[in-house]
Amino acid sequence: GAVVSQHPSRVICKSGTSVKIECRSLDFQATTMFWYRQFPKQSLMLMATSNEGSKATYEQGVEKDKFLINHASLTLSTLTVTSAHPEDSSFYICSARVPWGSETQYFGPGTRLLVL
């Protein structure tokens, strides 16, 4: 299967700072990537859809100025949590949709964010 990496795997930051998370498709080009948030013992919540070369589409209730998404190339999308607060602490997972149909998404290993 296709491989998606995420970096960092874990980050601890102080309240008020910004954190950038990278998502890369390693062996295929992904025109569309997705960012999810997962709370403990819950399912994945789609935050936004990231399309290469265009603005991300955010789900209702997700602040686009707080969660900045950039998809500058066909293999890289970044999520920046700006002015992070403790309530932003969560598990963030990205995925990339393969370009050869079937709507299959391959997921990164996730990033655990802890805001102190």
Added chain:
Amino acid sequence: AQSVTQLGSHVSVSEGALVLLRCNYSSSVPPYLFWYVQYPNQGLQLLLKYTSAATLVKGINGFEAEFKKSETSFHLTKPSAHMSDAAEYFCAVSSSNNDMRFGAGTRLTVKP
């Protein structure tokens, strides 16, 4: 709108027993259906997918699922559970130009 419902947030089986995780979907268009597995503090790993070819889909680790349109179901099975199968399992639905929607997840526990 598309959605999936996973019946049973927690399933417990003995090692060697049959695993059955239930998933029902709702979709107004022909769906693509997926099962993913998530181990603690990890991302999701694709187990198998249905994309309108064979209705019985075989995946990794001995899992398989059958697409039943009449029942709008896509249940996941494995004949004999291993301890290493203990994880969270998510059913998901998608279709052309639509987002993927996940079920709430089912935690599988395997008892020795």
